[in-house]
Amino acid sequence: MANIQDTAAKTGAATNNPMAIIAPLAGWLLPGLGHFIQRRWIRGLLLMLAVFIMFFCGLGMQGKVYGFNTGDLLDILGFVGDVGSGLLYFIARGMDAGGGNIQRAVADYGTKYIVVAGLLNIIAAVDAHQIAIGKKP
Amino acid sequence: MTFELSHFTAALVFAACASTVFGITQRNTPRDMLRYGAYCFALFVGGVIVAAWAMWLIKH
Numbered sequence: 001m002a003n004i005q006d007t008a009a010k011t012g013a014a015t016n017n018p019m020a021i022i023a024p025l026a027g028w029l030l031p032g033l034g035h036f037i038q039r040r041w042i043r044g045l046l047l048m049l050a051v052f053i054m055f056f057c058g059l060g061m062q063g064k065v066y067g068f069n070t071g072d073l074l075d076i077l078g079f080v081g082d083v084g085s086g087l088l089y090f091i092a093r094g095m096d097a098g099g100g101n102i103q104r105a106v107a108d109y110g111t112k113y114i115v116v117a118g119l120l121n122i123i124a125a126v127d128a129h130q131i132a133i134g135k136k137p
Numbered sequence: 138m139t140f141e142l143s144h145f146t147a148a149l150v151f152a153a154c155a156s157t158v159f160g161i162t163q164r165n166t167p168r169d170m171l172r173y174g175a176y177c178f179a180l181f182v183g184g185v186i187v188a189a190w191a192m193w194l195i196k197h
Contacts, residue, residue, distance in 0.1 A: 043161050050154040057150055060140045109147045116151070120158040127162040137165055 019132040027125035029086040034128025047124045054117035055088050058098075063110020065089065065098025078111070084118025145185070152181030 019038065027034020032048030035041075059065075066078040082089050092098050098114065101107040130136040142150065160174025 046157050046161060050157040054154045060138055061142060062139050106141060106147065120155060123158055123162050
């Protein structure tokens with residue numbers, strides 16, 4: 001009985017913790033920020049580096065940045081993956097970067113790099129949420 | 138700015154970045170994070186080498 005009450009109390013505390021919402025949102029907007037605001041400096045820095053390197057290598061290899069679309073299913077999923085990078089995505093779109101280049105084989109790798117950078121950033125944002133609710137040290 | 142990475146270098150960069158994120162997010166202690174990240178990196182690179190040899194064997 002006491003265990004149930006403890007669990008309920010912890011769940012309630014986690015739900016009321018604003019950091020549980022702020023941390024993943026911040027982590028999504030700027031990779032690593034969700035960890036920085038919870039004082040996980042090294043983890044945040046490593047996550048930021050990993051996502052930034054993948055995203056900018058993808059752009060450097062002339063990968064494609066998907067825009068919002070309702071066409072091909074793979075294009076829609078590509079957009080969903082790209083948006084995971086948060087501000088990086090919107091800045092790249094705003095600067096008209098990521099036009100793609102079908103003449104280069106490596107450009108296709110670049111497209112995958114950019115999508116995976118977004119997906120990794122979503123994993124990092126979920127991790128920031130786990131830290132905020134106390135499920136992870 | 139554009140640059141050209143070889144296929145293997147691109148695979149290594151991918152493996153390093155993905156392993157870093159997997160290691161940090163999937164384990165709780167720094168020691169476990171390092172071990173799991175290294176494990177993922179080894180699997181990524183090992184998978185690349187095995188796939189490369191498999192394609193070479195199919196071709197020949």
